[in-house]
Amino acid sequence: AQKITQTQPGMFVQEKEAVTLDCTYDTSDPSYGLFWYKQPSSGEMIFLIYQGSYDQQNATEGRYSLNFQKARKSANLVISASQLGDSAMYFCAMRPLNRDDKIIFGKGTRLHILP
């Protein structure tokens, strides 16, 4: 069975510092995709970044990067130079690549950026 674990219920980080949000996963699929979403207080779900299990390089999107360690089954989100607007809930998600199946999410991490 697939499983996503986010062990940090909440984090407080000073503005302009880098922050790492942890995500570990478990799957028996040989190929899979990993996703991160942001949910601000307004409630909408915003897609941030994607990493494929066979991608050789870690994904980056602006200030977001994904620290993908396949052997450890971890896909941590790194936000560089944090901003007040980064305060939100962050979810890690996974789905298999080569078969029709569901997308599953972790429980999320609430990030607070302090001025």
Added chain:
Amino acid sequence: NAGVTQTPKFQVLKTGQSMTLQCAQDMNHEYMSWYRQDPGMGLRLIHYSVGAGITDQGEVPNGYNVSRSTTEDFPLRLLSAAPSQTSVYFCASSYREGFTEAFFGQGTRLTVV
């Protein structure tokens, strides 16, 4: 671009009432799904569909029904509402390929009294 449209945005039900949450997408996505979000529980999958005529259960399917008669629509039916179904519900859709992200509706805040 409409994307994923969920209706209603807010709803209050009495225990025992039934209702249907609507979800429609205009991106020709094969995959559609319903999640509920509760504090500390993340997004839990209720039901999902990989194409018209195909549905499957997720983690928390009890008390909910779905059908997928068209590619565009994926309604979620609450058969007999219970206070435990008070939650925020999200519909999401994506292409079938696993490397594509899911697009979410704006959510429905449901309260069962």
